[in-house]
Amino acid sequence: MARITASVYTSHVPAIGAAMDLGKTQEPYWQKVFSGYDFSREWVKRNRPDVVFLVYNDHATAFSLDIIPTFAIGTAAEYAIADEGWGPRPVPKVIGHPELASHIAQSVIQDDFDLTIVNKMDVDHGLTVPLSLLFGQTEAWPCKVIPFAVNVVQYPVPSGRRCFELGKAIRKAIESFDENLNVQIWGTGGMSHQLQGPRAGLINKDWDNRFLDRLIAEPEALAQVPHIEYVREAGSEGIELVMWLIARGAMSDITGAKAPTVAHRFYHVPASNTAVGHMILENA
Numbered sequence: 539m540a541r542i543t544a545s546v547y548t549s550h551v552p553a554i555g556a557a558m559d560l561g562k563t564q565e566p567y568w569q570k571v572f573s574g575y576d577f578s579r580e581w582v583k584r585n586r587p588d589v590v591f592l593v594y595n596d597h598a599t600a601f602s603l604d605i606i607p608t609f610a611i612g613t614a615a616e617y618a619i620a621d622e623g624w625g626p627r628p629v630p631k632v633i634g635h636p637e638l639a640s641h642i643a644q645s646v647i648q649d650d651f652d653l654t655i656v657n658k659m660d661v662d663h664g665l666t667v668p669l670s671l672l673f674g675q676t677e678a679w680p681c682k683v684i685p686f687a688v689n690v691v692q693y694p695v696p697s698g699r700r701c702f703e704l705g706k707a708i709r710k711a712i713e714s715f716d717e718n719l720n721v722q723i724w725g726t727g728g729m730s731h732q733l734q735g736p737r738a739g740l741i742n743k744d745w746d747n748r749f750l751d752r753l754i755a756e757p758e759a760l761a762q763v764p765h766i767e768y769v770r771e772a773g774s775e776g777i778e779l780v781m782w783l784i785a786r787g788a789m790s791d792i793t794g795a796k797a798p799t800v801a802h803r804f805y806h807v808p809a810s811n812t813a814v815g816h817m818i819l820e821n822a
């Protein structure tokens with residue numbers, strides 16, 4: 539059977555991708571950001587996934603304001619890199635896993651979560667920056683990826699509670715797929731940041747670190763936090779953090795197994811306008 543072995547959480551700041559693409563990772567400003575991923579790049583070599591189920595948000599790239607799916611699962615064989623205005627990032631195309639993705643869609647929709655099925659889409663920095671951070675610069679991504687896009691851009695956005703419950707349904711779906719696959723689930727976006735309006739530049743270190751503490755130790759209670767608190771405390775784009783609850787809800791302790799191991803935890807301010815958070819949890 540397929541198994542979820544670990545969850546990975548990381549911010550997806552587009553300037554991080556640009557720093558890698560333009561060879562700036564050794565500059566002091568960026569070195570501090572990338573140092574938080576040295577462990578992770580070694581870890582992911584030792585714990586190579588067959589498939590990454592990658593929860594991210596599209597930033598009005600593949601989906602315009604014409605169509606706004608709350609939850610969208612990518613069932614395609616491959617995904618092109620989006621042009622976000624400066625040309626597509628020079629990174630490999632993303633190879634999907636249509637069989638597993640279709641199986642997950644079947645199971646999760648039958649569990650009453652109304653997913654949008656996406657057979658063609660380009661993937662933006664929300665998906666490619668996390669891949670770059672963990673896998674570095676490479677000719678081909680070393681695993682298959684199932685993109686799972688969550689609307690956190692246009693209100694109404696899904697609640698943390700619903701995201702957490704969805705994570706449980708995703709684990710049930712993945713672990714009923716009849717093939718021996720090592721699957722990781724990644725929750726991306728965040729941490730505190732606000733890109734617009736009078737509070738642009740908002741960062742809240744205390745709130746972010748408490749979020750990390752609670753994500754580890756009391757995710758069920760954390761999932762009850764209403765979206766207004768994310769926006770008030772972590773800024774308008776801090777709402778991206780609800781996506782981390784999908785990955786956390788997919789860990790085995792949620793249904794009774796032992797608590798996960800915290801393999802790595804990192805927090806740094808700033809990268810561009812954003813507080814960077816990163817964590818790896820391994821299932822017991």
Ligand code: DHB
Nearest residue numbers: 550551552809810811812
């Ligand atoms: C920034 C962060 C984001 O999450 C994003 O989607 C775009 C920009 C930033 O910090 O600049």
Ligand code: FE
Nearest residue numbers: 550597727778
């Ligand atoms: Fe973002």
